[in-house]
Amino acid sequence: MNIALAQCNFTVGDIAGNAAKLLSFARQAKAEGAEIVVFSELALTGYYPMDLLDEPWFVARQEAALNEVATASAAIGVTLVFGAATASTKGYGKPRYNSLVVAENGRIAAVYHKQLLPTYNIFDEARHFEPGSESLVWALNGVKIGFLICEDGWNEDGAQYQANPWEGVRGADLVIAINASPSDIGKPKRREQLFTRLAAKYALPLVYVNQVGANDSIVYDGHSFACNSDGTVRARMAGFAEDLRSVQFDLPSRSFAPALAAPFDDTREAFMFAQLTLGIRDYVAKTGMKTVVVGSSGGIDSALVLALAALAIGPENVTAITMPGPYSSPGSVLDSRALCENFAIELLEWPIGGGFDWALGAFEAAVGEAPSKLTRENLQARLRGLALMAYSNHRGALVLSTGNKSEMSVGYATLYGDMNGGLNPLGDLYKTEVYALAQWINRSFPATPIPAAILEKAPSAELAPGQKDEDSLPPYPVLDEILKYQIEGERLPHEEYQQARHFVSDLLANGQEALVKRVWQMVAKSEFKRRQAPPIIRVRARAFGSGRQMPVAAKY
């Protein structure tokens, strides 16, 4: 049996476009000999459509597309397996299931309803869906196929849910799992290891198809695969790109013929690069934009954002604006120029001194005294934010903000100033990781180096004379370990967690309790800023945004 894995990049909400893409992939798979073609979870709506699922017109539109695809299956002459929302007939609970649909010969041949609905971290499926309660094993050309939908396969140790849908597909010849499994550090390999382990445990050959592409903050990495009943991977599809490839399943031996297996990214930085460039590219495209603009301070964060943007969507679609102010070092402009020359990025220069002078005078005239130090600092950041937004309005360019996770954690960022933007690419990278990724880019793309001066200077907001980040914050290697422990804790990869935990234990043992508490209070007190921050591309298991939902008007 020839099975095609269709790893598509769907756009959330674009039902007509997604259905057209699905049919186009199906036709190509048929042309290449496929008998069955497998797509990802909620393929017609894209994952995750959020409260669009509650809109009657949206549900009706998906229903129409579902019927259209089923009808088209006859002419194409393949069996299609894909995810769609379908109506519940339970008579209570949520009105719809998150389902897997088998379409062939012009009709819907079988439907399976997802049993385990993830409702944690970035997932919120219990908000919209009713869980299914029955497994499905369905025969195609003599092959008994069992089905799973994403979370169904993740209850390995029985701790998350009472049911274990793997049990329900025992006895099948083959399992097909459709998924929308987002990626974070280590996830692609960890996911495959989990599923191959379980395939081996239940002695079931497995076809695993994942969504690819970015939707808002969340990036899906693809890496669809097929493995034998002993867990041996026989095919793996591309990471971070659409892909369509077939595997040949032999029923007597219940095994797949070997096929190409695309590699995983070999380093953490390679992963981050792939995650962030896809995140930027898709956010720009799916919001209907073409170009981006970034405030270039001459510092490492904006340099990295510019580099990522240029490598993601081409330097011709990227504009930098250097906005020197009264406390900017000469390097602010000079290093921005060197960077933009290296990357062939257009650089505009918009000094803010005149605006700052106006604001200082106007403030004193209105309020009757000179503005405080904090006020003066934020004024400069907000004048820069205003300049970026003016360019954005004028040219239709998306502003990328440049705050990293260390800054976003402790609120070392100006709301309506440097936080301005439609998307924040670095908000899930600690400052120490920003350096590591910049250095990786310099090694990997030697033709477009980030200037050494930018990598070497001491971090500074340059909003006051001689200011350095370390005047207000602990050194980043210290801060980052505390933050990892406080914000992510046990959700960190095991080794990172052990390291952060020991680091904080040592601090506490060495009389640094006040420092640890101060960091936590900075995190708590800046929740109001994060609530208004642009979407952050998720890179780690616990990212700001839907993954960490905290109250603002609270005391803790």
Next chain:
Amino acid sequence: MNIALAQCNFTVGDIAGNAAKLLSFARQAKAEGAEIVVFSELALTGYYPMDLLDEPWFVARQEAALNEVATASAAIGVTLVFGAATASTKGYGKPRYNSLVVAENGRIAAVYHKQLLPTYNIFDEARHFEPGSESLVWALNGVKIGFLICEDGWNEDGAQYQANPWEGVRGADLVIAINASPSDIGKPKRREQLFTRLAAKYALPLVYVNQVGANDSIVYDGHSFACNSDGTVRARMAGFAEDLRSVQFDLPSRSFAPALAAPFDDTREAFMFAQLTLGIRDYVAKTGMKTVVVGSSGGIDSALVLALAALAIGPENVTAITMPGPYSSPGSVLDSRALCENFAIELLEWPIGGGFDWALGAFEAAVGEAPSKLTRENLQARLRGLALMAYSNHRGALVLSTGNKSEMSVGYATLYGDMNGGLNPLGDLYKTEVYALAQWINRSFPATPIPAAILEKAPSAELAPGQKDEDSLPPYPVLDEILKYQIEGERLPHEEYQQARHFVSDLLANGQEALVKRVWQMVAKSEFKRRQAPPIIRVRARAFGSGRQMPVAAKY
């Protein structure tokens, strides 16, 4: 049996403060003769603590407070009934229940776990809690008491959940329900009607205790009550304020002695006023602020926000800033002055012309051409936003933004400009409701009128010569009906829904399909602005924020 209803305003996360308040109310109830004192749902953590529930230190802190309260029950000499998170022993699923705890004689005497977990609209309990599966009827001094926690009582027609916890307390002498039931238009009365109807259906006397106070966007109105087994209300507590009152329950007759019954607000505007002033007051207090600042344009929105703020926290804690620009009418400053005089609000004047001139020149120097019309308009709004934030930074005053629901729906607001603020009080009022509430204030508080000139002028952003809102938008009475239909639909109160539906049907029948579509596209395209908006005080059943979660990088 003397039962005290303790309607408290808890602060989310402030476990020590909440426990102290709980014990203080309990002591007072005991002094007034109570045998049993009933608090609201999740009393120790406040409702809703969000992902604080996932923090080990937070859970441990609540556990300690729970034991402290249980211990204190001996010395106080009453039975305490209150909500707390407790550990699940199921071995799978979420680690905690949303529980009701009975504490007396220094120990925890009984625990009941909430069975129905709301996971829709603003509710997200399945994210944190495991549902209970057993009802509890527990005897105190010969009275068999059944328990419900909030959503447990709302499955009236069986459409929402499979279980109906009312069935599980059949046979009790009395039911105690602890709740954190938020208020929106019509909700206080509707809630009481539902519960009294069900009390009568199951022939059960009922004590219903609700939380009061605002947490972030959500306001809880209190209105706790007690009713007899025929549904007759025998006591009702204050709306929108803390209250502590006892009811006398007679076992032989299974009825309450009559007590004071506080009235409901008699009009929609009175409700909005109560909701918004409590929302403002609590947000300011619970974020640790004291004062607010509002940009005063001379228009109706900022006038209403200033009036609400002055009436909520006192005019001495409110500052207005008028920021005339090149296209401001004389009324912008003059009407602001009249308003602030009427309300005894400090008014500062910060003209933005100088900043605007600088920005125009700097833009042209940087970009090489003059800014577009949209860019020029947004520049003015952002200079004003910058001025407000400068004052906020300098004085520690919370900025209140002034966008109404009509504007927030269609994106008729400048991100990082007039949208700036820590809280948006009007974001759930349509423009037509803004007028109605302003007029209600003038009738209800004749000593502090909003000037007639402000009520009478045509709405204008005054960002371009002669500009009126109706140049860009349909007239508000038309726009608001379309928006009600598109955004809230069947979640509207029935009559409002019928009206909006007919209004839109008539538009479509009269060839206005393009208008209806244009409004919807404006709503969809401005999702990115709402994602970064400050919290909006929720007033209607479907408010922007957690109540309406839509994707940004999407096509629909």
